[in-house]
Amino acid sequence: xxxxxxxxxxxxxxxxxxxxxxxxxxxxxxxxxxxxxxxxxxxxxxxxxxxxxxxxxxxxxxxxxxxxxxxxxxxxxxxxxxxxxxxxxxxxxxxxxxxxxxxxxxxxxxxxxxxxxxxxxxxxxxxxxxxxxxxxxxxxxxxxxxxxxxxxxxxxxxxxxxxxxxxxxxxxxxxxxxxxxxxxxxxxxxxxxxxxxxxxxxxxxxxxxxxxxxxxxxxxxxxxxxxxxxxxxxxxxxxxxxxxx
Amino acid sequence: xxxxxxxxxxxxxxxxxxxxxxxxxxxxxxxxxxxxxxxxxxxxxxxxxxxxxxxxxxxxxxxxxxxxxxxxxxxxxxxxxxxxxxxxxxxxxxxxxxxxxxxxxxxxxxxxxxxxxxxxxxxxxxxxxxxxxxxxxxxxxxxxxxxxxxxxxxxxxxxxxxxxxxxxxxxxxxxxxxxxxxxxxxxxxxxxxxxxxxxxxxxxxxxxxxxxxxxxxxxxxxxxxxxxxxxxxxxxxxxxxxxxxxxxxxxxxxxxxxxxxxxxxxxxxxxxxxxxxxxxxxxxxxxxxxxxxxxxxxx
Numbered sequence: 001x002x003x004x005x006x007x008x009x010x011x012x013x014x015x016x017x018x019x020x021x022x023x024x025x026x027x028x029x030x031x032x033x034x035x036x037x038x039x040x041x042x043x044x045x046x047x048x049x050x051x052x053x054x055x056x057x058x059x060x061x062x063x064x065x066x067x068x069x070x071x072x073x074x075x076x077x078x079x080x081x082x083x084x085x086x087x088x089x090x091x092x093x094x095x096x097x098x099x100x101x102x103x104x105x106x107x108x109x110x111x112x113x114x115x116x117x118x119x120x121x122x123x124x125x126x127x128x129x130x131x132x133x134x135x136x137x138x139x140x141x142x143x144x145x146x147x148x149x150x151x152x153x154x155x156x157x158x159x160x161x162x163x164x165x166x167x168x169x170x171x172x173x174x175x176x177x178x179x180x181x182x183x184x185x186x187x188x189x190x191x192x193x194x195x196x197x198x199x200x201x202x203x204x205x206x207x208x209x210x211x212x213x214x215x216x217x218x219x220x221x222x223x224x225x226x227x228x229x230x231x232x233x234x235x236x237x238x239x240x241x242x243x244x245x
Numbered sequence: 246x247x248x249x250x251x252x253x254x255x256x257x258x259x260x261x262x263x264x265x266x267x268x269x270x271x272x273x274x275x276x277x278x279x280x281x282x283x284x285x286x287x288x289x290x291x292x293x294x295x296x297x298x299x300x301x302x303x304x305x306x307x308x309x310x311x312x313x314x315x316x317x318x319x320x321x322x323x324x325x326x327x328x329x330x331x332x333x334x335x336x337x338x339x340x341x342x343x344x345x346x347x348x349x350x351x352x353x354x355x356x357x358x359x360x361x362x363x364x365x366x367x368x369x370x371x372x373x374x375x376x377x378x379x380x381x382x383x384x385x386x387x388x389x390x391x392x393x394x395x396x397x398x399x400x401x402x403x404x405x406x407x408x409x410x411x412x413x414x415x416x417x418x419x420x421x422x423x424x425x426x427x428x429x430x431x432x433x434x435x436x437x438x439x440x441x442x443x444x445x446x447x448x449x450x451x452x453x454x455x456x457x458x459x460x461x462x463x464x465x466x467x468x469x470x471x472x473x474x475x476x477x478x479x480x481x482x483x484x485x486x487x488x489x490x491x492x493x494x495x496x497x498x499x500x501x502x503x504x505x506x507x508x509x510x511x512x513x514x515x516x517x518x519x520x521x522x523x524x525x526x527x528x529x530x531x532x533x534x535x536x537x538x539x540x541x542x543x544x
Binding site: 011013016017018019026093094095098120121122123124125126127128129130131132133134137138139140141142144154156158159160161162163164165166167168169178179211212213214215216217218219220222223225226227228229230231232233235236238239242244245 | 301302303306324325326328329330331332333334335336337339340341342343344345354358359360361362363364365366367368369370371372405406407408409410411412413420459463468469470475476483484497501505506507518519520521522523524525526532535536539540543544
C-alpha cells in the first residue's frame, strides 16, 4: 500500500508578514519558510498509519523551486520513505497544481493521497478536492480521524454543524484538519536518516497555467482600539448608545 | 452572456446570496440543493433538487455539474460544506476557482483574505466559468419578500461514498454564522460544564450563539463546531462579546467584520483590547453574570 502526501513550502505561519510597498505581493524579506502546518498533519498521519502497518510506503511530493527540497527533507525526517519534487519556478493556480499532482498520482499509483485542507498562505482549500474530481476518486475533507482497512477508508470529518463519518473505497483523497493529530517533534536521527533517503526531481508534466492572477496585495486596515469601560453599567450604556438595543 | 448560478445547500443560503448577486450585477438563477420554500430574491429561475441531507461531494458532483452549463459564474456561500463541494465542480468544468470572496470589483476581479486574514489580495480571473465561494458578511443583507416558485429537478446520486454516521450539535441556539449576538469564551472557562453554564447561559439569555477560541476547543472546553477564527467559523454579528479571549491573529481574523466587539479579560495587556470597540478589564466570572442580568430581554 502506498500513501502520497503533499508538502507545500509556505511563509512561516507564525511570522508577521506585510505586503510589498508596491502591493505586488507579500514581502518575504527576512521571513522564514516552513512546511504548511496542515500538510505536516498529513505527513504525521501517513507515518502513524505506517507504524500500524509497516508495508505502507510513503511518498512526499511538492511543487515549486529547488528550495522546496527543505520541506521535503522535513517530511522524510518525519518518516516518509521517498520524495518527489516537481521542479518549477512558474506560477500555478490551484487547478494547475491539481493537474500536476494528478500526473504524479498516475505515475506513482498511490492508494491514498493525504494532504492539508488548505495552505496557510493562499487559504484556498481547493487542490485536494480538485484532484479527487480530476481522478474521479472519492474524497473526505476536514478529516479528524482516519481508519484504513481492506481497501477502504473510514474517515470522520468535521462539518459546519458537528461531524460525520464517511466510508469509501480506495483509492481516495483525504484532506486533514487540525484535530487529526499533533505532528511529532523531529529528532536528530530522523534528520540524519532523511539525508540518505531518495529525493527525485522531475520537470512539470505540462506548461504552467494560471487563470487566477494576483494583481494586488494589501494589509487589512487595523481595527483601532476602542474605549475601556470601568463598570458593567458603563458598558451597557455604551452598547445602548451604539443602538444595539 | 454573463449569468450567475447561485447554488444554495439549504434555504437559509438563498437570501444570503442576494447581496452577492447584486454586487456581481448580472442576471442569476438559484439551484437549491435541499429543503423547500426558497425566498424570493430576484432570481429569474429557481431549481429545487430536494436532496434532503445533501450527500457526500463525489456522490452528486456529476448531477450538479449537469445543471451548470451556460453559466459564466457559479457561487455559494462560504462554509465547510461549500468548500467540500465547489472545487470538485470547478475541476470538473476546467474552471478557475476563487475562495472566500469579500468584494466584487468587476465580473472577473475579486478581493479575498489571505495568510490567515492578515492581508487582502485582489485577483483577476481569466476564462469562464468562474467558481466562487463568498463570505456573506461582505455583502448587503436582504429581507426576502415572498416565496419563489421553484422547478423541481432530479440530481442523480452515486453511492460510492457512504455516510455511516453523523452528529449535529442541534439545540435551539442560532448558527454562529447567522447569529446577531455571539458570546465567545477562551481557555479561562476551565471545563465543558463551566463553558456551557457561563457562555451558553449568556448566549441563551440574549438569543445569541456561543462561540469558542481554538485553545478552548483544543482543551475540550467547547465542541469543535463552535470554534471561531480563520481556521474555524468566520462570523459577523452585530455584537461579539469575547470573554477570556486573548485575541490571537487567527481568532481576530474570524471576527473582524463584527459591528461591535466587546472584550472582557482579566489581563489588561491582552492583545484583544487593541481591536475591541469596548473593553473591560475584569474577571469574566464576575463581569459576565452582571452583564447577562442587565442585557436580559434586550435582544
